[in-house]
Amino acid sequence: xxxxxxxxxxxxxxxxxxxxxATLILNAFQSNLVFFFTPTQVANGEAPKExxxxxxxxxxxxxxxxxxxxARFVVTDTAKEIPVSYQGILPDLFSEGxxxxxxxxxxxxxxxxxxxxxxxxxxxxxxxxxxxxxxKAHEATRTLKQ
Amino acid sequence: MSQRLIxxxxxxxxxxxxxxxxxxxxxxxxxxxxxxAAGLWISFFVAPTDFQQGEGYRxxxxxxxxxxxxxxxxxxxxxxxxxGITFNTRxxxxxxxxxxxxxxxxxxxxxxxxxxxxxPMWGAWWVWDARLTxxxxxxxxxxxxxxxxAAIDDPRRADKAGAIVALVGVVNVPIIYxxxxxxxxxxxxxxxxxxxxxxxxxxxxxxxxxxxxxxxMYSIAIALYRVRAIILERERHATWVAELPEMQR
Numbered sequence: 001x002x003x004x005x006x007x008x009x010x011x012x013x014x015x016x017x018x019x020x021x022a023t024l025i026l027n028a029f030q031s032n033l034v035f036f037f038t039p040t041q042v043a044n045g046e047a048p049k050e051x052x053x054x055x056x057x058x059x060x061x062x063x064x065x066x067x068x069x070x071a072r073f074v075v076t077d078t079a080k081e082i083p084v085s086y087q088g089i090l091p092d093l094f095s096e097g098x099x100x101x102x103x104x105x106x107x108x109x110x111x112x113x114x115x116x117x118x119x120x121x122x123x124x125x126x127x128x129x130x131x132x133x134x135x136k137a138h139e140a141t142r143t144l145k146q
Numbered sequence: 147m148s149q150r151l152i153x154x155x156x157x158x159x160x161x162x163x164x165x166x167x168x169x170x171x172x173x174x175x176x177x178x179x180x181x182x183a184a185g186l187w188i189s190f191f192v193a194p195t196d197f198q199q200g201e202g203y204r205x206x207x208x209x210x211x212x213x214x215x216x217x218x219x220x221x222x223x224x225x226x227x228x229x230g231i232t233f234n235t236r237x238x239x240x241x242x243x244x245x246x247x248x249x250x251x252x253x254x255x256x257x258x259x260x261x262x263x264x265x266p267m268w269g270a271w272w273v274w275d276a277r278l279t280x281x282x283x284x285x286x287x288x289x290x291x292x293x294x295x296a297a298i299d300d301p302r303r304a305d306k307a308g309a310i311v312a313l314v315g316v317v318n319v320p321i322i323y324x325x326x327x328x329x330x331x332x333x334x335x336x337x338x339x340x341x342x343x344x345x346x347x348x349x350x351x352x353x354x355x356x357x358x359x360x361x362x363m364y365s366i367a368i369a370l371y372r373v374r375a376i377i378l379e380r381e382r383h384a385t386w387v388a389e390l391p392e393m394q395r
Binding site: 015018019022030035090116124125131 | 194195196197198199203206228231232233234266267268269270273274275276313314316317321328329330331332334335336337345346347350
């Protein structure tokens, strides 16, 4: 092997070793890297107990209630649900049927008391007219199914 | 070696790359300016308002291209680093150090515009989710590269040390890119991907792609301009530099 090829081999080998090491490390820290837990993960007991964590999912349609300054809503991942109460200002994008991430503590009664609520939006960007058309199409398929 | 159509190794010599870069950078700069004008026009006046984020989403036209550039420039730096170590070419290290400030600039822009976008939409300037954290690490890698190469006096040794940082740090780039897929993050998924149809209105997508192209042209132009300065600085004692027409004044 020429010295040049040797150096190239060292670089390729080094990068491969680094890649494998990074994969193993990231795998080991899997649970620390997730930003939030889904209601299903919480139901399975994967979420940390007796310490604040974040839950994420969709705000269930028709579940938002406001009394004084406390907002109550249900976070769902369509399989499991968690009722959440939050005292504070909700972000502008917060609405029923949209993504949400809430930080707080899970009580023994299964109710989640949030200290911070963030809106999670998706990667769909379109003009309002296009969204109206999409909604109409969904509506049409729903009526067809009935 | 001499049988090849173009002898690439000829341009690995700073003395022959210097005039080539001087001829190329104005073209890239002109293209970049034209594309940026077109891209900004589409971004602000042609692209429609978003159905849920209103006008605020328009920051995407800077944010996404800047993030792409920050990741891509690091890959290019790692490429030059590998070439530099393998073939022992002086120009490779100079290209890496010419690219680093531009990459750092784009990484910073990505974080800054992301914060400005996150506050009104998510409700937070900053969260420690995998996407944001790994992009912050990328910014620190750029700063680390610049600091390390600047701290070593001998340019050849500085290039070698910097090359190691560039090569080791490149592991972070796929982590940034796939972070939204591998873990739950507050950050939304990829705006454009190779495997599925884009989830954006066509004019929005065009605005973003033209802005990305403009950033490419800008990066190439500024890197070529900067590498010329680095070549002159490092080769200032060489006879070919003394013989340059711009040195005769």
